[in-house]
Amino acid sequence: MAFFSDMKILYHMLVKPVRGSSHAERLESFYGGQAQSYDDFRKRLLKGREELWERLPRPQDGVWVDMGGGTGANIENFGDSIDLLKKIYLVDLSASLLKVAADRFEKRGWTNAVPTEADATKFRPEEGQADVVTFSYSLTMIPDWFAAIDNAVAMLRPGGYLGVVDFYISRKFPESGLKKHGTFCRGLWPNWFATDNVFPSPDHLPYLRRQLETVYLGEHMTRLPYVPFIKTPYYIFVGQKPAV
Numbered sequence: 001m002a003f004f005s006d007m008k009i010l011y012h013m014l015v016k017p018v019r020g021s022s023h024a025e026r027l028e029s030f031y032g033g034q035a036q037s038y039d040d041f042r043k044r045l046l047k048g049r050e051e052l053w054e055r056l057p058r059p060q061d062g063v064w065v066d067m068g069g070g071t072g073a074n075i076e077n078f079g080d081s082i083d084l085l086k087k088i089y090l091v092d093l094s095a096s097l098l099k100v101a102a103d104r105f106e107k108r109g110w111t112n113a114v115p116t117e118a119d120a121t122k123f124r125p126e127e128g129q130a131d132v133v134t135f136s137y138s139l140t141m142i143p144d145w146f147a148a149i150d151n152a153v154a155m156l157r158p159g160g161y162l163g164v165v166d167f168y169i170s171r172k173f174p175e176s177g178l179k180k181h182g183t184f185c186r187g188l189w190p191n192w193f194a195t196d197n198v199f200p201s202p203d204h205l206p207y208l209r210r211q212l213e214t215v216y217l218g219e220h221m222t223r224l225p226y227v228p229f230i231k232t233p234y235y236i237f238v239g240q241k242p243a244v
């Protein structure tokens, strides 16, 4: 039942301590007990994922790398266009979530989608270059997020696209044209999410905009399940690596 499934997820998010001496162990400690119920709750928690997918191209015979891809729920967003792509690497460090992704791909007959246990800061596709790299609510969970962005930009072919959707907060004094969040918002959300080792940052978006040409940026607010009155900020960013 949906209610009991939600309670199980909330237990893992709010009560159960996250243990482990490495980043991978901590991720598995957090996700291991909730992998099978992950998708339903995250559909209501993680907004903007479908829109990000709609805004990205599906290059014929292209290579797409989804960093921190989890259960592969976003791969459903390709619809029939999944057949256009040569390879989709779903990169993650949580074996439990990758198992859900592997079962999904097998059931769907998506032989070009490959669950890959690897660190987003280091993974490179065997083709050498990628046409599209995505981070869907994963940058905030990657401690070396700047290394993950550097790695993604390095593997993109010139003219390739990087797509990101995630929670964030603005800087106190954002660049002109970017949204500004109040003191309460900037103080609340980093502390709120830190319990789950999720770190909304004022610096992800400015760093992405330094590395890539901005093709699209949407800055939004959304409600969290079971949290009344207040909203949390998230953004959708599509950037293009300059052609040399």
Ligand SMILES: C[S@@+](CC[C@H](N)C(=O)[O-])C[C@H]1O[C@@H](n2cnc3c(N)ncnc32)[C@H](O)[C@@H]1O
Residues within 6 Å of the ligand: 023, 027, 031, 042, 046, 049, 067, 068, 069, 070, 071, 072, 073, 074, 091, 092, 093, 094, 097, 118, 119, 120, 121, 135, 136, 137, 138, 141, 142, 143
């Ligand atoms: C909030 S989940 C999002 C999953 C999925 N992208 C989605 O939109 O449903 C964040 C994911 O990032 C993964 N992750 C965190 N750090 C990582 C790293 N360094 N390398 C690869 N994956 C990582 C986690 O295991 C988790 O699956």
